[in-house]
Amino acid sequence: MTRRFFVVVAIVLFGLVFASLAIGYTEQHSLRALAESYVRLVPQELGAPNVITGILLTYRAFDTLGEVAVLFMVGAGVVLVLSADRWPRAAAYGPEKPRQSSEIMQSGAQILAPLIAIFAAYIIMNGHLSAGGGFQGGAVIASCVLLLLLAYPQYQVNIEFLSITESVAGALFVLAGIAGLIVADGFLDSRILPLGQFGAFFSAGAIPVLSILLGVKVGCELSVILDGFRPEPVEQKDQV
């Protein structure tokens, strides 16, 4: 009885919180001064129709670089923690040996993986034109890797290749930033390349290039993290 009473009280309190949010909400009919200047400046100065990508990869590109670094640290941490005790777990909760994935799964992965990869490339390459960009595309790449890992549990991800690719992408990102320092107005200024025609595929200065580098880097990082969740390959060989 008292428990039900508390549940009702909790529901009423939640209702009050959300009701106050819903009542207090008024739709803004004009942009704030900062938003307005961004909306005006990004197409004008950077030549990118997608304002958000323009902000992320030029005005706040240093912040983006920090985010990627944080993601890298997360990846390193996950791999470190997970590799500390690899798979007494599988023995405790799972079957005696790793299950082979079914034929349906493998065929599905073969059909879907290229589609997902193309979609990822599309998202990354059109980051300056429509919704998307490096981070989102990188996450889609990682989902493709996850699908392959599920379909082929024995598949060995080449961690070294991923790490090297990721480092090269990161280094190129920083180099592009330094080039901005020399050629254009500041660190990670995207106007080191010609702006091109507004709305065209090759336009908006270095934003597409930075998008690609970011996408490759994020995709590699997330793939390494995903691989960290897998059983130890040596043990697997013993069991199979």
Added chain:
Amino acid sequence: MMEVIGSTLVLLGALFHFSAGLGMLRMPDVYTRMQAGTKASTLGNTLILAGLAFYHPGWSLKLLIIVYFVLMTNPISSHALARAAYGIRIPLAGDTGIDALRDDQQNLRSKP
């Protein structure tokens, strides 16, 4: 006219989604719940997207691609989930009559 057809299709899709939700609540075990959720939501999605295609004929190609993607991924993902659930021995509902996967595995094992 097009709008009426589109709305009807969307409504029908919503009905299937509702039945998916009902199935999730009412079915006795993991496997039947998964089956209810997947089958009904796959058809529901397809119908809703078809209804949208009637509303916006210009989007048809994109919607077709999305339908293809849903038709590919939804059954495969539920299949993988169900197999994983079977693999860690989540029990079937009490009155399940046939366990074809177990029979199949036993057949495989009994063969030399």
